[in-house]
Amino acid sequence: MTARTTTQRPGTPVWRDFWTTDPDGTAAFFRALFAREVEPGLIAVDIPAGDPDLGGYTTAQIDGRHVFGIGPAMPCGVDVSAVFLATDDADGTHAKALELGATEEIAPTTVPDHGRFSAVVDPAGALVAFYESHGMLGYGAVDELGFPCWQDLLTPDVAAAEAFYGELFGFTFDHQMAPYSVAQLGQDGIFGIGPLEAGEEALWVQYTLVPQLDPVLAKAKELGASQVGEVMELGFGRSAHLTTPAGAAFGLFEGSEEMREQAEQG
Template sequence: MLTTHYVPGTPNWLDLGAPDIDAAVSFYGAVFGWTFQSAGPDSGGYGFFQLDGRTVAAVGPLMDEGARSAWTVYFHTPDADATLTLVEQAGGTVRVPPMDVFTAGRLAAFTDPTGAEFAVWQPGDVQGLDTVMEPNSLCWTELYTTDAAAAKDFYRSVFSWSHQDMPMGGDMIYSVVSAPGGGKGDDTGHGGIMQLQKEHLQAGSSSEWHPYFGVTDCDATFAAATGQGATVLIPPVDAPGVGRLAMVKDPAGAPFALIKGDPTLA
């Protein structure tokens, strides 16, 4: 389970790279009720999505020519420079070397060996998101990958993750990943890794992390998102033992998922 008691290897930040900040603010405000607070005149347009005055995500302009709009998941690290070394030793590549963000913290961005982009956040004044696991906030992270075995090996080497494989029928397996100290009992998972199926690979799908946002009504939020121009990837569907979920791309093409948890699991 995600928590704001961040420990190494768990998700602690999330931001959106968007071609049009105002359009992104309008879309996510209409879907989740988020407001926007600028990080200041020296932030280059970067700012925070907030709910009831607490940061639930962030958004900034696309910085690289040809970059596509996407959500980036950040994982907690006590030492971004040490994580860079682990990433390179495990076969990953560096997109953004460790850099200080004023006094807020230190970040670095990488690509895993299967092509999925992710980042790390070394806390300074900012520990991470203010809110997770509440309605309209981050509640899960998920990696669709071209090589699940390679991905699991990589993240185990970098973050010491363990994983629990859960058969989903046929040859499909969903791996729930956990970081040491990331929870108690059976509630330690903070994300999942899933192999892209042959038909998706043939259609050109590539490895990517994406966020799940918890909602009180999956169908209503899905309708709000599509009504604001989102593209349907997975319409609302019941997942036994999990809840009701859907997946869309926002109007700029960034994928994200919605989930209303199964009340019997509460």
């Protein structure tokens, strides 16, 4: 279990937003999904009503710690989940991303008392955001129940993604599980890059840690979510890739017993 109380190294995932045509429905979906009635080991998520001054934007919380945001869709009207990568200089990172072939979605913007962010579509077609903290650090923990525990960039052009993120943040890449690769800062694995078929749409999927996958997955589908592919049976746990009823990607992950014991030991 890892609480986050300081800013993170550039390139580290620090936040996720669901930009949606149905903020109220998306909030209701996650309230119903991450609830103790679904799986007793879950820590219930609190999602207050959105702030009208921020277009209805709201932040999901567990025990007062931030987990993810829900806000209005971009002008294109497509529901997406945006993974935010830390930066010490949102303007500089944004400019460099454009130089490396990304397309601007949101120019660098300041959110008072929180930070500065921007969003681009990377050269392989995946939406990604950058975040420079000026107060709000991002999600309050990783590898704790209800919080993020991993993220994958799924793309039809792994080489282009590695070139872009490697140049942008200095990642190196571990190919021991090729064709899947792991982006690293030093010896630390930060996110995975998985191949898609040519013509498939690139996207980020961030996984939430749950005590048991099956009851949460069943509830998600009962609530209108769609499952993408099969449950992945991994040596260290089990994962599922889904979309919300409105169409934004998210994932669920159940760690192995050994992994859970390691997490409990810190």
